[in-house]
Amino acid sequence: MxxxxxxxxxxxxxxxxxxxxxxxxxxxxxxxxxxxxxxxxxxxxxxxxxxxxxxxxxxxxxxxxxxxxxxxxxxxxxxxxxxxxxxxxxxxxxxxxxxxxxxxxxxxxxxxxxxxxxxxxxxxxxxxxxxxxxxxxxxxxxxxxxxxxxxxxxxxxxxxxxxxxETDKAVAVAASILERFPDGPDQDTLRAKVESRRAENPELKPFDIDAETAPEPLTDEEIAANLAKAGLLIAGNEPEEALALLKETAERNPAATPEIHALLLRVMSALVNRGYDERIRQDTDIRSKQAFELIHWSDQAVLAFPDDPRFRLIRGVMGISMPFFVGRLDQGISDLTGIAESDAPDSLKAQALYWLGVGHTRKAMDYWNTVAVKFSGFPACQLVLNAMRPPIDKINTDRLRKPVVTINFISGYQDQLPPQTAVWIEDDKGRYVRTIYVSGFSGHVKEKQVVLPAWAGSSAFQGVDGVTGASIDLGEHVLVWDLTDLEGKRVPKGKYGVKVEVSHWPSMKYQAVSAEIRVGDKTEKTVVKEGYYVPYLEVSYLSR
Structure with missing residues (x-):
């Protein structure tokens, strides 16, 4: 905040x-x-x-x-x-x-x-x-x-x-303020800033607005060459370089050609769809920045080519697909409604109608989330949680290589974003054995931003890279533990705790649940039913 x-x-x-x-x-x-x-x-x-x-x-x-x-x-x-x-x-x-x-x-x-x-x-x-x-x-x-x-x-x-x-530029602007506005506010602070920097850099140049002139627009030949070069970079698996070239071209010639914007949005979408990776640990805001940048460039495409229904469709789909904090759901529905009611090709209208269904479903879920967050003490909240809770199904274990432990649990709440979830194993003394699954953000960001405190404290982030995956959402989920530890060695017989932890945002709903299972000679099962966010956890040990 x-x-x-x-x-x-x-x-x-x-x-x-x-x-x-x-x-x-x-x-x-x-x-x-x-x-x-x-x-x-x-x-x-x-x-x-x-x-x-x-x-x-x-x-x-x-x-x-x-x-x-x-x-x-x-x-x-x-x-x-x-x-x-x-x-x-x-x-x-x-x-x-x-x-x-x-x-x-x-x-x-x-x-x-x-x-x-x-x-x-x-x-x-x-x-x-x-x-x-x-x-x-x-x-x-x-x-x-x-x-x-x-x-x-x-x-x-x-x-x-x-x-x-850009400290030198900031100080140069401060000096310009002192010169142009001698009776302005914060004169002593600005003067101290300028004098301190000039002591470090006697050759500090004064602020020159002409030196900050935007680059000249590209010629048609240069635009065509950049478009061709971007295509080669994409073919050579260098999408980041292609994106930088396309952004520079679109910035210098906003309405030059729709192909530039179309390719830019396609490349940027592909990069965003990669999901979480190790970069999130260096910059926990990277995914948010990508989302806002994608929306920005879809806006630029619509502004540059307002009569091209493709760009309005793209912006509409993005508005509905983006996380809630981007705040473009209503804009997305408006864009798609315009496409559906226009004389756009039927292929675009069909896509618009599909995504309108998705958008209105998201808006409907907003009402339930509001009840769960702001009216949690009322019977209506219980109705919401019961309606969200998915049915329990049984898995077919015939093809599993035994002995093995199956972990079947329900994620029982749907927030604006999929929750962060971790599933891990501890021995009977509470010592960490290994992680079975952790959501992408938590697995990559590690100690930089802890949202699953129980898992973070137990695992100390050991052995998580290989089990970090895309975030799971509302529904039933089945995982399998092959009875190995961090080093891939078979664990000894005895009691083990299977831990499941979920953390929702922005509602801040949270639950951690544990089930004990004995690994030995006999098949056995433990079922835990508690809470609303992981309302069902079934752990089964299947012997040979």
Whole structure:
């Protein structure tokens, strides 16, 4: 939740920016008055309605993005709501910039938002570009950027460079603030920062907006060459290199050719679908960053080619498939509904209708999750848990090589995301024997972010790489223990504990359950029925 605390400052900064523009049209003026009065929710709702009536007005879209971004900043105690509002805000601001790249408010608000949101939203580079655009407009047309906005852009750009690790650029911007705004805030702090850095680097260059000019657009021949090169890189199993080339091409020529965006989205989707791997240990936000980046590029494709139904279908499917914190389920349903009701080819309509079913199923599950999280003490919660609980089936053990232990358990709750789950074995003295299965995130991230504390404490993450797999969800699951330990040696006869631990997010539902089984000469079975999240655990020892 700490990742959203920067929005507290964001609200203050943007509240100041509200005062910095001339009076807007009457309907916009009413929304502004609501913002001035602190009625941010009412202002946001009014601006949503105005934006529906004037969807091609970049100024209105910019104000809608501002108001909804302020709602995100006010939602500190509900990170899910903060994330949804942030994504909605960026949706309006992205469209405003797409319609008019020189719209000052849209560039400024998106830049301030992008610097302050959590890193996993992957907006920092774009934010720096936005703030540089504001400064370029100010240099060429000073009358278009009020002094308050100019100062805000410089302050936020300095923070953006600091977050990017570009210290010299951040200090150069600080020096520029001291020069341009001698009566501005935090003068002593800025001066100390500049003097300290200049003592380390006497050749520190002053900030030069012209040196930060965006690269020139590519020619048609260069675009075609990049597209061909990307294809060769993909064929050579170098998708990361292909993706970097395609992103650079799309950034320099956003509406050059739909093939660039189509291939970019295909490659990025393939990389995201790889699932968890060892990279999660170095960067626990990598999957979140990938999700937000994929949504960002699908937005860019729709903005560049609004009449191409393929991109709206892709964005719709992504909105429904992405984790809840991306906050694009409603957008996905809207995109797919538009495809289903349009004159798009039947093949696209069929896909849209299928994914609409998936989307509405997810929305239905949202209601049940709300009951389970917010109304857990009421009979309706029991109804939800009973409805979620899947039936118990029996496995066919005839083909198993015996002796062996079968582990049959029910994951009885469906959250917004599949739970983290671990199944492991301990001996009769509670000593770790081996892990049978652990979900991908927990298995790869290890001690960097522990969400299965019992398993982590017992295993100390020994021997987990070979048994880490894709996350399992609601339903019955059957695993087999071949009676070997960490070193692959057959364990001696005796009693063993089979442990199952599940942790759900964002509901924070948790359960750990254990069943004891004797490994020896006779077949035996233990059944444990307790709780709701692993309501059934059956462990069977099958002798020869």
């Amino acid at each position: 700490k990742r959203w605390t920067g929005f507290i400052l964001l609200i203050c900064l943007l509240n100041g920016a509200i005062q910095a523009h001339d009076a807007p049209p009457p309907t916009l003026d009413a929304a502004k008055s609501l913002l001035d009065a602190g009625r941010v929710g009412d202002a946001a709702e009014m601006l949503r309605r105005i934006a529906e009536e004037e969807p091609l007005n970049p100024e209105i879209l910019a104000w809608a993005g501002l108001a909804i971004g302020m709602l995100s900043g006010q939602s500190q105690q509900d990170y899910m709501a903060a994330g949804r509002y942030a994504m909605e805000s960026f949706g309006y601001l992205d469209k405003a910039v797409g319609l008019d790249p020189n719209q000052v408010q849209a560039r400024l608000y998106r830049g301030v938002m992008g610097v302050n949101v959590p890193p996993f939203m992957n907006r920092l580079d774009q934010a720096v570009d936005d703030l540089l655009a504001v400064l370029r407009i100010q240099k060429s047309r000073p009358d278009r950027v009020r002094p308050q906005d100019h100062l805000l852009a410089c302050q936020t750009l300095m923070t953006g460079y600091e977050k990017k690790g």
